[in-house]
Amino acid sequence: MADKKKKEAGYEPKILSFCCNWCSYAGADLAGVSRLQMPANFRTIRVMCSSRVNPVYVFTALERGADGVIVTGCHPGDCHYARGNYFTRRRQALLEKVLEEIGFDRERVMLRWISASEGPEFASTMEEFDATIRSKGKNPLSEEVFL
Amino acid sequence: MARRIGFFICECGPNIGENVDIDAVLNAVEDMDDVVLAARFGLMCSGPGKDFLKANIKTEKLTHLVVAACSPKQHELTFMEVCEDSGINPFLFQLTNIREQVAWVTKDKEEATEKTIRLAKAAIRRVRYHDPLSKTALAVNADVLVIGGGVAGMAAALRLASPERRVHLVERSSSLGGRVVAQGPIYPTMASGGEMATAMVDLVEGNDWIVVHRYSEVSVVVGFFGNFEVVVTGELEDGGTLETKVNVGAGVVATGAEVLEGKPLEDLGHGSIDGVVSSAELEAMLADGSIGGKGGKAPKSVAFVQCVGRDEVGYCSEICCMNSAKQARLLLEAAKGAKVHILYRDLCVPGRDQQAFLEGAVKAGANLVRTTSVEVGGSKGGITVSHSLGDGKAEKLMVDMVVLSPAMVPPTGTEGMAEMLNVELDPSGFLLEAHAKLEPMAAGIDGIYLAGSASGPRSVSDSIVQAEACAGRVLSSLIPGRTIEPEIRVSHILETLCTGCQTCLEVCCYGAIVYDPMKNVSHINAAICRGCGNCVAACPSNAISLYHFTYKQLYQEIVEAIR
Numbered sequence: 001m002a003d004k005k006k007k008e009a010g011y012e013p014k015i016l017s018f019c020c021n022w023c024s025y026a027g028a029d030l031a032g033v034s035r036l037q038m039p040a041n042f043r044t045i046r047v048m049c050s051s052r053v054n055p056v057y058v059f060t061a062l063e064r065g066a067d068g069v070i071v072t073g074c075h076p077g078d079c080h081y082a083r084g085n086y087f088t089r090r091r092q093a094l095l096e097k098v099l100e101e102i103g104f105d106r107e108r109v110m111l112r113w114i115s116a117s118e119g120p121e122f123a124s125t126m127e128e129f130d131a132t133i134r135s136k137g138k139n140p141l142s143e144e145v146f147l
Numbered sequence: 148m149a150r151r152i153g154f155f156i157c158e159c160g161p162n163i164g165e166n167v168d169i170d171a172v173l174n175a176v177e178d179m180d181d182v183v184l185a186a187r188f189g190l191m192c193s194g195p196g197k198d199f200l201k202a203n204i205k206t207e208k209l210t211h212l213v214v215a216a217c218s219p220k221q222h223e224l225t226f227m228e229v230c231e232d233s234g235i236n237p238f239l240f241q242l243t244n245i246r247e248q249v250a251w252v253t254k255d256k257e258e259a260t261e262k263t264i265r266l267a268k269a270a271i272r273r274v275r276y277h278d279p280l281s282k283t284a285l286a287v288n289a290d291v292l293v294i295g296g297g298v299a300g301m302a303a304a305l306r307l308a309s310p311e312r313r314v315h316l317v318e319r320s321s322s323l324g325g326r327v328v329a330q331g332p333i334y335p336t337m338a339s340g341g342e343m344a345t346a347m348v349d350l351v352e353g354n355d356w357i358v359v360h361r362y363s364e365v366s367v368v369v370g371f372f373g374n375f376e377v378v379v380t381g382e383l384e385d386g387g388t389l390e391t392k393v394n395v396g397a398g399v400v401a402t403g404a405e406v407l408e409g410k411p412l413e414d415l416g417h418g419s420i421d422g423v424v425s426s427a428e429l430e431a432m433l434a435d436g437s438i439g440g441k442g443g444k445a446p447k448s449v450a451f452v453q454c455v456g457r458d459e460v461g462y463c464s465e466i467c468c469m470n471s472a473k474q475a476r477l478l479l480e481a482a483k484g485a486k487v488h489i490l491y492r493d494l495c496v497p498g499r500d501q502q503a504f505l506e507g508a509v510k511a512g513a514n515l516v517r518t519t520s521v522e523v524g525g526s527k528g529g530i531t532v533s534h535s536l537g538d539g540k541a542e543k544l545m546v547d548m549v550v551l552s553p554a555m556v557p558p559t560g561t562e563g564m565a566e567m568l569n570v571e572l573d574p575s576g577f578l579l580e581a582h583a584k585l586e587p588m589a590a591g592i593d594g595i596y597l598a599g600s601a602s603g604p605r606s607v608s609d610s611i612v613q614a615e616a617c618a619g620r621v622l623s624s625l626i627p628g629r630t631i632e633p634e635i636r637v638s639h640i641l642e643t644l645c646t647g648c649q650t651c652l653e654v655c656c657y658g659a660i661v662y663d664p665m666k667n668v669s670h671i672n673a674a675i676c677r678g679c680g681n682c683v684a685a686c687p688s689n690a691i692s693l694y695h696f697t698y699k700q701l702y703q704e705i706v707e708a709i710r
């Protein structure tokens with residue numbers, strides 16, 4: 001399956017995902033427990049709350065050649081730390097705006113809310129994000145040489 | 148001391164073993180900096196698996212441990228214990244999840260192996276920057292804060308107070324007793340509410356272990372179950388305020404309910420037509436004897452109008468039908484042969500005693516009439532009440548008195564209370580319980596409980612049942628002498644980098660951060676911080692660091708994960 005996709009796109013996207021410990025990470029685990037199949041190219045960084053994800057990390061990942069970065073957390077109102085994800089949402093909006101300003105494709109970053117019981121949603125989100133990134137091709141920054 | 152990292156990959160029987168090329172993973176990581184051992188085992192969480200880890204930690208003199216196995220939710224603690232048993236600080240350990248999030252989500256072995264290698268390398272890079280952290284044990288504070296001195300708050304305080312447990316009872320008004328202290332006979336027993344509440348007030352005031360704060364409100368609550376820091380703000384006679392700091396382990400909110408005022412009542416003549424009163428006003432007159440009793444006057448004809456404001460608030464207030472039946476009985480006792488009509492939309496008389504109580508009122512002469520809409524007007528000979536009987540028919544009554552039964556609503560300040568305590572509100576504005584059926588006395592926050600009408604209108608007996616339930620929860624969990632282990636993966640501020648901008652204070656949902664104007668820097672109270680990391684991401688000066696999720700640790704993990 002992966003081989004066929006690789007041929008189609010000519011490359012295998014590198015995707016970084018941030019999951020919060022309480023909701024989306026548990027949702028990802030549930031997807032696994034339910035044996036839901038999904039592209040395995042994303043690598044997860046577990047944080048306690050999505051609000052720990054400093055936009056700098058997203059920039060770092062993109063600059064270091066990640067083809068896409070997805071931040072996931074609890075649904076609004078469900079954050080384990082009361083209102084952390086509202087801050088995440090605001091930071092993400094700002095981040096996307098900055099990306100747009102500097103002429104970088106903002107669709108390479110995504111924010112999604114996934115609860116601990118939404119295994120299928122986790123799998124389908126990863127499918128969807130993978131498809132988006134695949135269709136966009138390689139992150140142009142990964143070709144550039146930084147001094 | 149040089150780092151000596153041991154990497155261990157678990158086969159989990161066939162679960163990981165069959166889906167990941169384990170040898171390829173071992174090959175890929177064994178040359179990494181500081182890795183002195185890379186090994187596999189069949190079932191790492193089993194007794195032999197743990198022994199295998201311990202033996203290798205010893206012989207290889209490992210200083211750090213990385214395990215690639217199942218989700219941290221399964222066995223992170225298991226392996227942290229192995230570390231502790233082997234003399235490695237449990238935070239010099241990283242678990243990476245290659246079962247739920249790798250082996251189980253793809254059947255493509257090549258892909259799974261590639262992902263495992265990346266995650267393993269990321270974990271190894273990360274663990275190199277881990278710092279040892281030490282757990283602290285904090286003695287629980289067994290004292291309890293009770294907010295609101297009505298029957299619910301007093302019942303909770305009386306049950307809780309003991310030589311080992313001081314109770315701080317905070318009452319906004321000048322005196323204890325709440326609504327019931329000013330009530331006459333209460334349904335269903337018709338015992339005097341005033342006498343009952345006064346007896347409770349005496350017990351509270353005579354109790355050496357209850358500290359009563361009158362004219363006071365709670366202005367700050369920060370912390371967690373076992374260790375809340377509270378500020379009680381009292382009003383002084385000269386108009387000033389006095390702040391008292393108290394520490395408690397749990398809190399009971401018993402702020403009661405208020406009677407709706409305003410438009411729905413005014414529309415029915417309240418405030419403009421003589422003789423139109425609210426049920427609460429009638430209650431006061433019945434209690435002080437200005438109506439009924441010896442020498443009190445009594446109206447010859449009365450109409451009770453139920454469900455006033457029910458559509459506006461959107462719920463049934465539960466106590467009003469029974470209360471009107473009670474007040475009707477009292478009026479009929481005061482003036483034999485009086486005409487008493489109760490105009491209701493729906494009757495709410497659940498429970499063992501209520502039906503008989505209502506029938507008693509009917510037997511005594513109360514006239515129950517179902518109606519769909521009511522209008523009240525003033526006229527020379529009294530008050531006219533026109534109401535429709537539903538099937539197109541209407542009826543007009545002439546009465547001396549109209550009693551409006553308004554909805555019960557959350558007391559003023561409930562929103563601020565909810566925000567301060569991090570407790571949710573239900574759509575009607577009352578404090579929301581953790582679970583309406585399973586935990587009707589608990590708020591969604593550990594260590595905060597709800598008693599009486601604070602979470603919705605309630606009778607006296609139901610209020611007391613809830614207060615006792617709150618006390619039960621506290622007594623069974625907040626035990627003097629016990630210790631708790633607060634979160635140690637908390638944030639801290641580097642004073643040298645902090646510019647005192649106070650952005651972090653704004654984002655912290657727990658009030659864990661305080662600003663020190665003398666030094667122009669902020670501080671995090673480690674006992675209150677929950678370790679979410681929100682402030683870390685918010686600080687424009689990079690002055691905040693979250694233990695075990697430091698900038699460097701995450702940076703190393705990210706860079707290796709996407710290499």
Ligand SMILES: Cc1cc2nc3c(=O)[nH]c(=O)nc-3n(C[C@H](O)[C@H](O)[C@H](O)COP(=O)(O)OP(=O)(O)OC[C@H]3O[C@@H](n4cnc5c(N)ncnc54)[C@H](O)[C@@H]3O)c2cc1C
Pocket residue numbers: 294295296297298299300317318319320323324325326327330332333334335363364365401402403404405406426427428430466470473558560564598599600601605606607608610
């Ligand atoms: C007209 C009327 C008649 C009733 N008759 C009956 C009856 O016959 N039988 C029956 O079972 N029930 C009756 N009830 C219901 C009864 O009054 C309630 O069950 C009872 O008052 C609930 O007690 P509580 O302690 O929860 O709240 P309350 O009695 O409302 O007490 C709450 C207390 O908290 C204080 N407070 C509020 N906010 C704050 C704050 N932010 N900080 C500090 N203090 C605060 C208030 O000042 C008050 O002292 C009647 C109610 C009404 C309105």
Ligand code: SF4
Pocket residue numbers: 157158159160162189190191192193216217218221222246
């Ligand atoms: S440690 Fe986890 S992955 Fe390994 S055998 Fe036990 S359950 Fe399976």
Ligand code: SF4
Pocket residue numbers: 640644645646647648649650651652668669685686687688689690691
């Ligand atoms: S946000 Fe940073 S710089 Fe500003 S007060 Fe807080 S720690 Fe200091």
Ligand code: SF4
Pocket residue numbers: 637638654655656657658659660671675676677678679680681682683693
């Ligand atoms: S990490 Fe920061 S924002 Fe989160 S609870 Fe601690 S001090 Fe507050």
Ligand code: FES
Pocket residue numbers: 020021022023024048049050051072073074078079080081084085
């Ligand atoms: S804990 Fe999940 S977003 Fe905050």
